[in-house]
Each structure stands twice: as C-alpha cells, then as structure tokens.
Amino acid sequence: MMKKRKLFGLMMLSAFFAGLIPADAAHLPGARADTNTFVAPVYQALPLGAVKPQGWLLHQLQIMRNGTSGHLDEVYDKVKNDNGWLGGKGDGWEETPYWLDGAVPLAYLLNDQELKNKVLRYINWTIDHQRPSGYFGPLTKAEREKNITIGVSNAADGDDWWPKMVMLKVLQQYYTATNDPRVLPFMTRYFHYQLQVLKTCPLGKWTEWATSRGAENVMVAQWLYSINKDKQLLELATLLQSQAFTWSSWLGNRSWVIDAAAQQNDQHWMRRHGVNVGMGLKDPVMNYQRTGNKKYLQDLHTGFADLMNLHGLPMGIFSADEDLHGNAPTQGTELCAVVEAMFSLEEIIGITGDPLYMEALERMTFNALPTQTTDDYNNKQYFQVANQVNIKRGVFNFSLPFDREMNNVLGMRSGYTCCLANMHQGWTKFASHLWYGTAGNGLAALTYSPNEVTAKVGKSNTSVTIREETGYPFEEQIRFRMRMQQTVAFPLQLRIPAWCDEATLLLNGEKLRTAKGGQIITVNRNWKNDDQLVLQLPMQIRTSNWGRNSRAVERGPIVYALKLEEQWEKGHDEEEGDYFSVYPKGEWNYGLPEKIIREPAKYLQVSALKPVTDTFVWNLAHAPVTLTTTAKQLPEWKLVDDVAPQPVTDRNGIYKGKVNDKETNISLVPYGCTKVRIVAFPVVK
Known part of the structure; x- marks a missing residue:
C-alpha cells in the first residue's frame, strides 16, 4: 500500500492522478464499511487562534490586515454604505459575509482587537436580530414594507438561502475562537426553521446559487450535529442534499467532467462554474461523514482526478474563467475558485486524512494563490493565466470574456467584485489549518x-x-x-x-x-x-507534463516560471476605478531543450538561495530561489489576441517549427512571485 501511495502522490504532482484511480476507497484513512453512521473526522480542526502564524506567513497576514482584508468596509462602497448586515438597506447578499469569512479568522489569528471589534459589529447584529422563528439575516423587503417578521407561515417573504450559508461559516469560526454561548442556540433555531421551511421554499426558490452551493449549508449543520447530536440536523442535511446539485454523483460518474470540457454554452453553465466546482468538491465527504458510505470517497477520488486531468493547470488549480475550460495554459482561473477549492481541500483533509489532498492544497496555495493579488493586497486579478505574457485590458478566450475588457487586469473592482470580498479567506484559513x-x-x-x-x-x-x-x-x-x-x-x-x-x-x-x-x-x-x-525534506528538481504537451519545472511544492522583468502601468476605468497593466521586459518565447526534460537535475541548477525573511513578499524582488538553465527561442511563437497559444507539437511532445540554434541562459523563479511569465514550456530538440 505504501508503494501505491508513493506512486499516486508523485503522479499527482506531475499529472494530478492521471489514470491512477484506486478501485476501492477502503484503503483510505477513516473509511467505514457500514452505512447510515456518522463518521468522526480522522483529523479534528483546532479552534481558531490555536495556530499563530510566524515569519513570512505572519507578514502576509499583516499586509492583509493593513490592506483590504482589514479595511474593506472603509474603502468599498458596497460594503461601506448602509450595510444590510448592520440593519441598513445596503448590501444584504454575499459580499459582506464573504469579507467576514476572511476577516474573522484574520482578526483572531493576529489577535488584533481593533479588527475583532470591527467584525463583532456584524456578528452581534446578526445574532441579536434573529427572528423568533429562527430566520436571520438583513431585513427583507417585505419586512420593511409590510411591517412583518419572517416566520414559518410567511417564509416566502424571506430572502435567498445562499448568503446565510456564508454567514454560518463566519459564525462557526467565531465560535471556535470564543465559545460565545449565543452561537449554538442561534444555529439550532435557524436549522430547525430550515427543516420546516425547505419543504415549501426549497433551496432554489430564490437563486440557483443556493442550489449549487448546498454543501456549504450541510457542512455547518453536520458540524453542529457533531457537538449536540441533534438528529434533526442529519435530517436537515439529507433534505438539503436532496435539493442541491448532485456533485457527488457528477464527480463519480465521469460524464459531467467530460461534458464540461466539451461544452461552453449557456446550458447548465452553473454546474461548470469554477467557483461552484471548488465548493462542490467537499460534497462527497459531507455525504460520507453523514452516512459512512465509502463510495463517496471513491466519487471524490475519481472526480478530482478527472477534473485535474481535463482542466488542471501547472499551478495546481483547474481552469475556471468562469467555467471549467480545459487544460490549455492560456485559460484563466478566477480567484474565488482558488480560495474556495483550498477551503474544500482543508475540510476534505480533516474528514478523510488522505495525504493526496494535502499535496493538492500546498501546490494550490504556494503557486496559484499569491500571484493573483498585488503586494499591498489592495488589488486583485479576476482571472489569472498560467502562461501570462501580459496583463492588460482585452477580450480573451474565456468562457466569460467581459465586454468591459477588465477581467485580466489588477484592480480593486476589476472583473466581478465577489473576489474582492472573498479573496481574504485563502491565506487565513490555510494558516488556521496548518x-x-x-x-x-x-x-x-x-x-x-x-x-x-x-x-x-x-x-x-x-x-x-x-x-x-x-x-x-x-x-x-x-x-x-x-x-x-x-x-x-x-x-x-x-x-x-x-x-x-x-x-x-x-x-x-x-x-x-x-x-x-x-x-x-x-x-x-x-x-x-x-x-x-x-x-x-530534500527538494529535487523535476519536470512535469501539462496541457498541449507543455512541461513545467518543479522543486518541492513550488512550480517555477520564466523570470521576466515587469513594466507596470496604471490606468483608470470610469466604472471599475484604478487598475494596473503589467508587461514583460525582454523576450518570453522560449522552449526547453529535450535534454533538460530527460535529465532535469543535470541541466537545472539552483543559482540563488536566499533566506526567507520575516519581511518576505511574493514578488520578483523577494524571490528566495532562482533556477538557471538554457533555452532556445521560438521566433514564430507570437501573441494571438494578446495571449500566447501553445506551439503545436508531435505526439512525442517536440515542437516542429523554427527554433533558434543558439541556447540562451534563462532564470526561473517561483510562480507565485511572478505577474508575467511562461510556466508551461514547449519542448524543442
């Protein structure tokens, strides 16, 4: 079994489970043969605040606290103005809970009293204004206009289930940090209300977002059951699952992920939406936890392997621009998809104890996450691209291309602002789950x-x-x-x-x-x-195979990209505000000689290894490790519609077009330290 795990883990890093789906999930830690049995997690999450970040990770969280994570309510009008989660008429949907879902753990990880006081305003208002029926959230239109209170008999006058799911996650974290005695009764009343009302006002009554993300609701209900053993919570979880997207069966039966690779139309796009997929990954383990049926673990193994084979990118995340969109290195990934997939993996790790998902979490965190925000954490990129040779306005080959041409630039409000509110949970929840x-x-x-x-x-x-x-x-x-x-x-x-x-x-x-x-x-x-x-942990230099026969260079959990000096330009959009474009200084169209792929340890050297200081920032200036090697330029590899389509290769993976004879010295740095780069290289003779 150990040899099997070793092979499985190595292949995950190079091709993410390619063809190695185990026939039986019984070997997994914590697997149970029986059904209808609530399964205790293999690993128990620690209370928020038990882990205190240090070193470079502490500095990362301090940057966030000083930037938008700690001050979104002051700099972003939608959250700032007359907020619905404080009793006002402003934002009463997902963005305020999204922000709190990262700001609450940040406050307690840093033990920052000022930030604690800030987030407590929203928590206290939410708890103090729960309706007698158990319903909670901002005052609804009907409550304001009709002077009524939402209860079981008039539940249809309530609002969408979805944003409440995010606020439940906020309250769950807050409770583990404080043991506030108000939280568990608050949740119990709400879940009992839900159990009654879902039969007449199902998850999809208001929006399909609630239907697609029902696993978030199930997760908190089952967490509460693990504390109070209220069997109505399991009844609720089963009912929620019956009304939600069937992620477990989709992940397990394989046709879903194939269809997602083939279709980019407007039919069933919500089941291809990358953020929904990132959340949906936890659905099989929620079902497994509630039933003890190990088939759900198999569904997750099958589905995650298929997902990364068909849509995986070298930095450890799947394409999501906004939908799943194949494994070409020119496809984009939404920042929300990164942080939601990370959180799902953290939950999956606790319940299953499977190290395969620990590998996936580290790869995603140390590569995909840091590149998509600016050093001060005040600007984000809605879609990042693996082979990103410029960051600029444009209409790219994304499933959501945006007429406004703002989905690739770095800005506070560029693209959709869901990521501006939601990005804060990435580093904070990773730190709390170390x-x-x-x-x-x-x-x-x-x-x-x-x-x-x-x-x-x-x-x-x-x-x-x-x-x-x-x-x-x-x-x-x-x-x-x-x-x-x-x-x-x-x-x-x-x-x-x-x-x-x-x-x-x-x-x-x-x-x-x-x-x-x-x-x-x-x-x-x-x-x-x-x-x-x-x-x-000795770190060997390796190469791995990705979409369109491209190759990536790896050392330990880090993927390395071509170092390109950056030229930043500031712009302004009347609707979306200030933003930054980034262009490379120097040539980017290089291929790696085949000899490097065959013997990476021989031809790739660590040329610079600097200490990782307590003031480390994920950028070129602070890159702790630099690899050097040689490459050959491909003069016909050029931009097409502002992206760099992967050069055509034969089945052996060799580019057959014109290649310069001269080998040029190049430097590679950690992917997360770059903004413009090549990470998926063509291979040349």
Whole structure:
C-alpha cells in the first residue's frame, strides 16, 4: 500500500492522478464499511487562534490586515454604505459575509482587537436580530414594507438561502475562537426553521446559487450535529442534499467532467462554474461523514482526478474563467475558485486524512494563490493565466470574456467584485489549518509554514506549544521546538510530501528515522520541554507534463516560471476605478531543450538561495530561489489576441517549427512571485 501511495502522490504532482484511480476507497484513512453512521473526522480542526502564524506567513497576514482584508468596509462602497448586515438597506447578499469569512479568522489569528471589534459589529447584529422563528439575516423587503417578521407561515417573504450559508461559516469560526454561548442556540433555531421551511421554499426558490452551493449549508449543520447530536440536523442535511446539485454523483460518474470540457454554452453553465466546482468538491465527504458510505470517497477520488486531468493547470488549480475550460495554459482561473477549492481541500483533509489532498492544497496555495493579488493586497486579478505574457485590458478566450475588457487586469473592482470580498479567506484559513488534532489527543502537522501552535495533548491534557521554524516552501528544513511545563506523552504526526524521495527526522540532534514520501508518520513518545525535532525534506528538481504537451519545472511544492522583468502601468476605468497593466521586459518565447526534460537535475541548477525573511513578499524582488538553465527561442511563437497559444507539437511532445540554434541562459523563479511569465514550456530538440 505504501508503494501505491508513493506512486499516486508523485503522479499527482506531475499529472494530478492521471489514470491512477484506486478501485476501492477502503484503503483510505477513516473509511467505514457500514452505512447510515456518522463518521468522526480522522483529523479534528483546532479552534481558531490555536495556530499563530510566524515569519513570512505572519507578514502576509499583516499586509492583509493593513490592506483590504482589514479595511474593506472603509474603502468599498458596497460594503461601506448602509450595510444590510448592520440593519441598513445596503448590501444584504454575499459580499459582506464573504469579507467576514476572511476577516474573522484574520482578526483572531493576529489577535488584533481593533479588527475583532470591527467584525463583532456584524456578528452581534446578526445574532441579536434573529427572528423568533429562527430566520436571520438583513431585513427583507417585505419586512420593511409590510411591517412583518419572517416566520414559518410567511417564509416566502424571506430572502435567498445562499448568503446565510456564508454567514454560518463566519459564525462557526467565531465560535471556535470564543465559545460565545449565543452561537449554538442561534444555529439550532435557524436549522430547525430550515427543516420546516425547505419543504415549501426549497433551496432554489430564490437563486440557483443556493442550489449549487448546498454543501456549504450541510457542512455547518453536520458540524453542529457533531457537538449536540441533534438528529434533526442529519435530517436537515439529507433534505438539503436532496435539493442541491448532485456533485457527488457528477464527480463519480465521469460524464459531467467530460461534458464540461466539451461544452461552453449557456446550458447548465452553473454546474461548470469554477467557483461552484471548488465548493462542490467537499460534497462527497459531507455525504460520507453523514452516512459512512465509502463510495463517496471513491466519487471524490475519481472526480478530482478527472477534473485535474481535463482542466488542471501547472499551478495546481483547474481552469475556471468562469467555467471549467480545459487544460490549455492560456485559460484563466478566477480567484474565488482558488480560495474556495483550498477551503474544500482543508475540510476534505480533516474528514478523510488522505495525504493526496494535502499535496493538492500546498501546490494550490504556494503557486496559484499569491500571484493573483498585488503586494499591498489592495488589488486583485479576476482571472489569472498560467502562461501570462501580459496583463492588460482585452477580450480573451474565456468562457466569460467581459465586454468591459477588465477581467485580466489588477484592480480593486476589476472583473466581478465577489473576489474582492472573498479573496481574504485563502491565506487565513490555510494558516488556521496548518495543524489538526489527532486520535490519542495528539497533533498533526499536515501542511507546512512558519507558525506556533498551542494545544492540550495526551491523557493528562497538558498544554504544549510547538514553534515551527522554517522558510518552507522554499527551504528544505522544518524545525519543531517544544515548550511545556511537564513531560507529556502524545502522538505527533508529520506529513512526508510525495515529491520527497526520502525525508530524515532528527530528534535533539540525533537521527531518529528516515521515511519515504507520500505518507504520514507518527512519533509517539514522552515529550519534554525544549525537545527539538527537525524534519529534512530534500527538494529535487523535476519536470512535469501539462496541457498541449507543455512541461513545467518543479522543486518541492513550488512550480517555477520564466523570470521576466515587469513594466507596470496604471490606468483608470470610469466604472471599475484604478487598475494596473503589467508587461514583460525582454523576450518570453522560449522552449526547453529535450535534454533538460530527460535529465532535469543535470541541466537545472539552483543559482540563488536566499533566506526567507520575516519581511518576505511574493514578488520578483523577494524571490528566495532562482533556477538557471538554457533555452532556445521560438521566433514564430507570437501573441494571438494578446495571449500566447501553445506551439503545436508531435505526439512525442517536440515542437516542429523554427527554433533558434543558439541556447540562451534563462532564470526561473517561483510562480507565485511572478505577474508575467511562461510556466508551461514547449519542448524543442
């Protein structure tokens, strides 16, 4: 089984599960043969605030706090003006809850009292203005005009279910941080209201957004059931699932993802919508958790593999511009799709304990996420492109091309503003899910970044603080320093990434063991104060195969792109405000010689390895790692409609057009540090 996991994990990084779907999900951690049994998660999420980011990750969150994440209500009129979630007539739909879904964890991760006070205004108003029936949310049009209160008998005068799903996630996080005694009764009353009303006002009564995203509602209801064991919550979850998009069956039966690759029309586009897909990934594990039926785990394995094979891009996310749109490196991906897929993976990891999804989460986080915002976190790019040789206004080959030509530029309000409100949950939820609780009252580090975690562990429930010191994902070493008042026995689990051939573990300077990649290892011992555990993860340089026979260069969890000096230009649109275009300085149309693909370790060198400081920013100036190699220019590879269509190759993956004989030295830097780049290279002789 270990060899199978190793192979599976490595192939996920290079081709995302290509053809390696296991025939049976019974090998997965936590799988149950029985049905109609609520399954406890393999890993338990820690309370919000238990993990404190450090180093470069802390700096990233501080930038967000100082930028739009901490001040959206001051700089964005839709949230700022007469907000419906504060009793006004302004925004009462998704954007305010979206913002809070990132701002609440940010406030408690940073322990920032000013930001806590800010988000508490919305939380307190929401809780304090719950109707006697259990209904909650902004005052409806009928309530204002008819002077009524929404209840079971007049539920049709209520508003869309969808934005309430996001606010439930906000309240769930808030509760884990504070144990506020108002939250669980609030949720219980609302869910009992839902159970009665959904029979006459189903999920799709107001919008199809609620129907497509019903798994979000199910997730919080089942979380509450895990606390209070109210069986009506499972009845509600089953009812919600019966009215929502059937993501589990779609992911498992394969025709859905094939249809999504073939069709780009207006029929059933909501089931191809990339953000819906990102949320829908958690649907199978919600069904598995509620029923114990391991078929749902198989559905997820099949569907995620198909999704990434047909629509996957080198930076670890699927195309979503706005719909799924194939695996060509010129397709776009919406920022909301990135952060929603990340959160689904974090939930999937906890319930299944499967390291394959941990690999996917790190790849997505360290590559796709950072490139799509500016250094100050005040501007975002609605659609990013893998091979992005310029950022500018235009109508590109996206399924939603936008007449306004603003979906590719970097701006606060460019494209749709859902991403301006929703982007904040990406880094914050990743930081809060770096650690999970384990069976035996232990801890598990399943994704890595600098942080400090405090939790009560072992049979004695002893408080332990573990400081994780690292420059990961760029550096190969992770150091864990233990602090505790008394010796305590507990299991500590560590993930060995699939891309690592063999990891070494040192305890207090002495070699403890080695471990092959693609598995979770456990160190179960009596831990004492000042113990130091060092995990060494050698990072080999590899190449991987992507759409149109292109090749990407990888080292550890990072994908590397051609370094192009950037020329930034500021513009202004009357409707969407200020924005930035970015153009490359220098040539971009290079192919990698075939010898590099055959022997990447020989022809690709780490030429610069700088320390990852506490002031690190995801940009060219701060790129900690630079790889160098040689490439050949393709003079006929040119822009077409402002994008760089992949050159045609034969079945062996070799470009047959004109190639310059001269080899040119090029530099590659982490994808997340770039704005313009080539990451999916053609291969030349």
